[in-house]
Amino acid sequence: MAQATQDTAIRTGRITRTLIYLVLLLFSLFYLLPLYVMLANSLKPLEEITGGGMMNLPQVFTVEPWIKAWSSAQIGVEPTGLRPYFWNSIKMVVPAVIVSTVLGALNGYVLTKWRFKYDTILFGLMLFACFIPFQIVLIPMARMLGLMGLAGTTWGLALVHVVYGIGFTTLYFRNYYAVFPTELIRAAQIDGAGFFQIFWRILLPSSGPIAVVSIIWQFTNIWNDFLFGASFADANSQPMTVALNNLVQSSTGVKEYNVHFAGAILAALPTLLVYIVAGRYFVRGLMAGSVKG
């Protein structure tokens, strides 16, 4: 990927350039608008919003909506706020990200450096699994989680995310290891290193960047998932996204838009933070999932 700024040979006139800047600026406003709306309105009292002031900056500045969204808003039947669901999401995301990344790394290693007959077909099957509409597995998965005694648990959700995440993690590591010099593996073999020693001592120390890509991708995807959470979680294991949706869609009482916006930011915060800290790797992950690796 040629992300580094490279001079284009195209030259443009002054008027064209001004127009270009104008368009680019307008679009950045378009992309920033919802973020502004969420942020500004999460910091003002409800009356300011209902009074037609959605686009204004807060006149009375308050963090009350945030506190309410976090710890006391009515979600479903309990006035717990989003806090317990935030931890549900963490408990689901962390093991799922770790396990799927480790498996992806090992799979990528095997598929590139220990090739065997039909390995490409196998990889193709894994890759296709990334793109299936998950509706096709919802019914049997619900049954299977029940049979395994994991129905309605965070562990069950983590398992689901591992299963449907290894396709992508394998893709990342496979493409990365494909360009890792095979001579190094051979040299290590002659030196007497075994399968795991080669992985641990030779390959893994060079895998930093792709591990970051894989972790970020998995983290974002699993954190943002709604379908599996809504289908397989019970009231005690619902992830953040499902809780947020319940908060916003609840039809009882006054609609506290400011609390909804605060909740939405809370749900977006972890992935946004990751994006701000490691956006480069996030983009790399996106691209690797779409264009040739």
Place this chain on the structure above:
Amino acid sequence: MAVSADADFKTRLQNWIPKLVLSPSLAMMLVFVYGFILFSVYLSFTDSRILPSFGWVGWENYDKLWRLSHWETSLINMGIFAGLYIVICTCIGLGLAIFLDQKIRGEGLLRPIYLYPMALSFIVTGTAWKWFLDPGIGLENVMHSWGWESFEFDWIKNRDYAIYTVVLAAVWQTSGFVMAMFLAGLRGIDNEILRAAQMDGASNWNLYRRIIIPQLRPAFLSAFVILSHLAIKTFDLVIALTGGGPGRATELPATFMYSYTFTRNQMGIGAASATIMLMTIAAIMIPYLYAELREKR
């Protein structure tokens, strides 16, 4: 002469370890993906209602499905949504990429702004747009309070226009990503070719139309595949933004499947609709993946 071939346990072990390491993933994939697909497809031929049941009914569920106006609505919506979503995202993505590729000052700032929506959950996106477009408190209300009393914008509550708000929010979320794909494509084009074309007297317009855009074919293909697959899978956004309403105005196959399976207890019909979704995605993804994997050999 000592034959050590049989004695070398290490070599034989080394031949088995890779396959052993791969086997858990393989087993999970075979059971949880392909096994489950078969199971779901099988269910679509059974009389399953609230729970899976194994009474074979042949094509009955598919017959029923195609006669449901609800399904027809969701398919028509899918057509409108996918068509607009793919075309608009591609146009915006390509346009922004071309503009950003003009040695723009502040590119490093603009690019992350265009792309950050991709990091958000569709539920967050849906919530933000839901209230922003809500005529009661959102844009319309704001315009009224600013003195433009006749301003009307109630698409999200309007049966005929609600689907376009879904398009708007989805485009907002993914067009920056499409931009990144095209930008990578543009940066990959050899500058010498462009210089040569300029020597030949090509204008900027012709340069893009005749030389550059044709070279972006792989990026167009990837964008189409990714966007169409995202479109077919769209579910969370509709749930958060409109809940499928008003009425059934924004139902899509994914929400149709979900409500028939889990709230209307028509599992057979739900499975049939999921099967049709899978077939549609497979028709797009399999040729694409096949070509990608073959090229790499």
Place this chain on the structure above:
Amino acid sequence: MGFLDIDNATKSYGSVEVLHKVDISVEEGEFLVLVGPSGCGKSTLLNMIAGLEEITSGEVRIKDKVMNGVHPSNRNIAMVFQSYALYPNMTVGQNITFGLEMHGVPKADRDKAMIEVARLLQIEQLLDRKPGQLSGGQRQRVAMGRALVREPDVFLFDEPLSNLDAKLRVDMRTEIKKLHQNLGTTIVYVTHDQIEAMTLSSRIAVMNGGYVQQLGTPQDIYDTPANIFVATFMGSPAMNVLPARVEVLNGRPHAEVVLHDGSTAHLPFSQDNLATWAGRDILLGVRPETITDMDGADRKSSNIANMTNRIVVTEPAGSDTFVSMQLGGRDVIARMRSDAEVAAGQDFNFAVNMEKAVAFDPESEMRIVP
């Protein structure tokens, strides 16, 4: 039985046989070079010796032990790779001792061995650096150090010099040769560079199309190439191969060659029994350095022939001047001293050292053995 025996070794990928019944026996202390164009099977053969690729049929034996199916690390071999294959995350010292560590050698012994090898290769000051901080030549040394420290029975080199620039390549070539002379190790060395093959080896196996075309000492291969492939592959500029007809004049076989103007010259062979080919077409092989002016002709030769032919192009190259002419309908190169007075378009009296000339059967392309 040699030190390293390759016995009828064959390699196939699926139904495609890429290496056909290779038979080579290497003595202890020998420096065997496998040379050939890319795709000739030389690297495959080396990998089979190393155990990195399986042998489809046949045997590889080291010190009389069959190595088929033995893990590379248990063959007591070491290998230097084309890319050097230094572990990027380890220091030079760790790179060198990694193999010993994997074989369970205690740390103290490892360090001792490392210091010894580093001193031998003069890389002591580099031991704490990472490979990324080294120059090409230094990496090359580290790669050799990693091989040496194992004290293996056989060293395998896979085009170790091809990533170096021209000058460094010559220096390292000398160094490898010195190392071999001092340590007396057994080496199998793969290269596509015929000059490397000639300078380094005690024996050369010239390979093409998965076959060993000729196995012999450098001199053998240069003077008496088994076939046209070997003749033209070894030597630079390549040996001239041109159509000729055998004529017996005064009881002696001559090569009748067509000059630029269609007239013929008769060059007497040193090999009398070529007379059996009288009246038949052959391909005549003449190395450029055996076509000179009269002053430059080899004084030790007993068979210098003359012919007058027109010079087409002269190419001064400093130490020599290359002269091309039309002979037998082909472009033929002669190698003159740089002070030879030659000019394009001139009719010149060439001296041909026919003692070194070889004849090939045009059908089989094999050398006609006198």
